[in-house]
Amino acid sequence: MNGKYSLPVVKAVDLIWSSFDKEEIRRGYAMLMQEAQQGGADALCFIARCFMGEEYVWSGAGFATDDANASMLMQKSALMGSATGVLCAVRSGNFTPAVQRGMPFASFKDAFEEILGQAERGNAxxxxxxxxxxxxxxxxxxxxxxxxxxxxxxxxxxxxYPIAKEWYERSFKGHICAGWGNYCNIKESGLCVIKNNVYESYFRALAEISPLICNNYGCYIRGKVEPEVVFSYYMKAAQRGDLQAMVNAGSCYDEGYGVGEDTDMAFQYYEIAAIGGHPDAQWQVGYYYFDGWGSIEVDYAKAAQWFEKAYRNPKSGRKNKVRSVAYLGICYRMGLGVVQDDDVALEYLQEAEEDIDMLWHPIDSMVLDALGGENPSTL
Known part of the structure; x- marks a missing residue:
């Protein structure tokens, strides 16, 4: 209830939410820990945010999600008098009746007005x-x-939305990118006018700060500018650790889009993203090993391992699961890189068959042939 953040907290927040640099983020986190040890309630709130997943902090920062610890810290922050803790507790589902009764604010409005005062004084x-x-x-x-x-x-x-829009724009000017997704949703809703030139101006500016937004900007301008420009944004984001940008850069090398075609370079980017846990990249690496592309030799054991990772990855979309399970089914049916097992193969192949339209030739044919079904490519 101090009405403003301490200088170490201001600096730490800037490092964690504006630098997008892992070492700087860790430096900011150490500053928060020191503040928390000295009784800083605001520091506890920001530490909690670090453990609440990629909706609250850049995924490239390397923080492990720990919901239980984050909830405990967030609630403690609010109970100790952090207005930031109160607002974040509401947003994260931690504004429990016990927190409402125990916090030193008379109401949520009091906490809101404290943060509003800091916002009006320019805290991004x-x-x-x-x-x-x-x-x-x-x-x-x-x-x-x-x-x-x-x-x-x-x-x-x-x-x-028009009010939220104004506040988000003020945060962007202070290099805080966290509200960009909501800002985009406001524009898409049609409930608030955001002129294209204004939108694109903020998009470009934030692309220079956030690797995630940099990659998204490359996607946004694809088809509107020269391929080389698009590729340059993917590369900038990839070099700063954005996994989706690595996949996109790999795809550019695969297709020769904006850069000379180079399957080996494509594989390098796919592999880095796959090791980082990107599900589509995991499938791509498996596909490279299954068929052998460029200088990558066929290795069915590695292919099966990567298909398994892609299939089990909780972030896999349906299409990625289907293509992964299809190849796994073939591997088990034919004993390619795994111990041949008809029962496991049947389970995988039947799952792939449910969405056979998502597959392409020849893998769709291989699935149906293995199941003894009708081959769509012969119809």
Whole structure:
């Protein structure tokens, strides 16, 4: 309840949420730990955010998700009088009745006004949090009577989004990128006018800060500019550790898009992303080993291992699961890199058959032939 962050917290937040540099992030985290040991309630809140997953901190920072520890720290922060802790507790589902009773604020509104004061004085992270309060509807905890004016969520959003937009833009000017996804959603909603030139100006600026946004900007301009420009954004993001950018850069090398075709370079980027846990990259590496591309020799054992990783990866989309399980089924059916097992093969192949339209020739034919079904390529 100090009304402002300590200087070490201000510096630490800047390092963790603006640098996108693993060493600088760790330096910022050490500063937060030191502040927390000295009783800093705000520091506890920001430490908690580090363990709440990629919605709260850059995935490339290397923090392991620990929901239980994060909840404990977040609630403790709010109970110790951190207005940031209160706002983040509401947003993360940690604003329990016990926290509401025990916090030293008379109401959520008091905590909101403390953060609002810091935002108005130019703190970019506070600007982001105020934007969130409006965007997510938490402002109805500030002014409960407003709920009577909005009969639907859409009507609330039509009122709140223009306000959230302004606060997010102020946060962008302070190099805080965390609100970009919500800002994009506001634009796409049609409930708030964001001119294309304004949108693209912020997009370009934030692409120079965040590897994630840098990759997304490359996707955004694809087809609008020269392929070499698109590739340059993928490469900048990949070199700063963005896994999706590595996959995109690998795809460019695969296709010769914006760069000379080079299957070996493509594999290098796919492999780095695969080791980092990207599900599509894991399938790509398996595919390279299964068929043998460029200087990569056929290695069915490695192929099966990577297909298994891609299939089991909780981040795999349905298409990636289907193509991974299809190749796994073939591996087990034919004993390629694994001990031949008809029962396991049948289980995998039947799962692949459920979405056979997602596959292509010849793998769709191989699946159906292995199952003794009708081959779509012969129809």
């Amino acid at each position: 992270f506070c600007c982001y949090m105020i934007g969130n309060v409006y965007y997510w509807g938490d402002y109805l905890l500030v002014e409960p009577d407003l709920a009577k004016q909005f009969k639907t969520e859409n009507k609330y959003n039509a009122w709140a």
